[in-house]
Amino acid sequence: MPYNKNMYTTGYYKEPGPKLDEESPFESMLERFRFAAEVLELDEGMFQYLASPVKQVTVSIPIVMDSGDIRVFEGYRVIHNNLLGPSKGGIRYAPDVTLEEVNALAAWMTWKCAIVNVPFGGAKGGVRVDPKQLSDGELERLTRRYTANMLEVFGPDRDIPAPDMNTNEQIMAWVMDTYSMNAHKTETAVVTGKPIILGGSHGRKEATGRGVVTVTLAALNKMGILPNKCTVAVQGFGNVGSVSAKLMYEQGAKVVAISDISGGYYNENGIDIPAAIEYAKENDNSLEGYPEAEKISNEELLQMECDVLIPAAKEDQINRENAGNINAKIIAEGANGPVTANADSILEDKGIMVVPDILANAGGVTVSYFEWVQDRQGYFWTEERVNRRLNRMMRNAFDNLFEVRNEYDITLRQAAYVFGINKVAMTLKLRGLYA
Incomplete structure (x- = not known):
């Protein structure tokens, strides 16, 4: 059955989101997804599958503050899709982060990875906290407890976090160390955006x-x-x-x-x-x-x-x-x-x-993929090689989308969603559903 714009009122998204003049980042993403679904004539089941996150995890993060008091923060990790490979996405620390925002960003990561032909699915994480109000010690304890709560989610073959808003390579080092201590081995490929000395990639920051x-x-x-x-x-x-x-x-x-x-x-x-x-x-x-x-x-x-x-x-x-x-x-x-x-x-x-x-802005996840590959191989590239491969992949992705744009006579943004969603949909059709 062809897609129609009212299909998303069943399943995970029970009601339409805000009106367009009051839209959230999630609703912006979903509105563009609807258009691509129409172009691709996705049936209702396929639409529901691709619109729904695979997993949403909400955790409480209790830490002892420098004062000796206990404070509890809320953390999230959303895996939107993992059909193309392990899920990939940053962790942001912000006082206004919400599960809805993380859902939207995780979905964007799915289409982003598909567009640049990186074999990852989409994910995103967040902790509702103002990191500027924490000492370095409090920030480390928060990060390590969040990671400990996500041990069954994270993994080099499952879900690979990275820096995002208000997080950096030091925080990724703490994530890597916490995961490694629990795995009883050094697992550099569990995160990207790490310091170079810990297995980070040249060219990642830029x-x-x-x-x-x-x-x-x-x-x-x-x-x-x-x-x-x-x-x-x-x-x-x-x-x-x-x-x-x-x-x-x-x-x-x-x-x-x-x-x-x-x-x-x-x-x-x-x-x-x-x-x-x-x-x-x-x-x-x-x-x-x-x-x-x-x-x-x-x-x-x-x-x-x-x-x-x-x-x-x-x-x-x-x-x-x-x-x-x-x-x-x-x-x-x-x-x-x-x-x-x-x-x-x-x-x-x-x-x-x-x-x-x-x-x-898919250059970040592309070089994160390069970092993951280098960690898995134990062999590291020069910055010149990283930049050359990044430029080639980004230019190829642009050319692919421009062809879709011309084929359907649509905008470049619409072409991006059509290309990315079609790739994931075709992967699902070939893999099938495990019952």
Whole structure:
């Protein structure tokens, strides 16, 4: 039976999510999933299977604080799908993290891995905590207890976590050590994003930003725009945004605007990105007071006229309210979900090419896969080899999606969901269901 938009009211998703003008990241993902299901004519059973997470785990994490008091935090791990291989996804620490958010991010990881032809399924984890309020010792105890609670979930052949929002290579080292102590052997392949000395990969920190730039250059080529003739605005100056800005700068692009939590900074003649990165490092990782540019708002940055806009900050930055004011020719989504589903059609009507997050920021999971392979082999690659293989996989993925885009006469985002979901659906049909 062909798919219809009301099918998801049965099974795991009993009721439709919020209206599109009030959508959550999960609803944005599901709305795009519905479209791909229509294109692929998925039957109801296939739709329900692919929309539903394989496993959701919620745990209490009690730790002894430095004061001697006991506090209990809540942690999550969602395995959305593991048909293509072990599930893969980061762990985020944030005071507002929710199970719904983790569900959406886990689903995005499924399609992301399928799109870049990485043999992983999708997963995501989170702990509801403000890590800035914890000491290093408290953070370590939290991480180790969370890992201990997930020992039956994690594993190099089952589920492989990685850094995400407010987590880093030190936290991954604690995860690896806790798992290894319980496995009674050193198991470096249980996590990625580790320090290089513990089996991490060269090029991992820059991988997401490098992937963003690879697909941005591919999009510029399709539009006949030379990199050294284009203007770029980058929202967010963390790891992804700063690396993206630096690599575009090295391509000869004029980066006219950057921003972080302190606001936006604009220079019509172009910003010296290496100097801005150095300024932020010397200023507690902040651009506050950056003297070589005019102060603007983040909203002004998003709406300025430019060839390339790279939103690399938070989700839902471009929505129904401001999508009509976006003046970029290309949007390369460095962040997860920076464009809401209700903004997609507005941007399409304006002729803006959106390189979707599940392709644009897939460089991180691609090099995480490389790290996992290197750990399994016990043989490690040079950074030049890592970057060369990353660029090839990202460019191949872009070309695949562009073919689907042209075949169905749809947007690049729609093509990404059609390609990724079709790959997982075909895998399910070939493997069948174990009864």
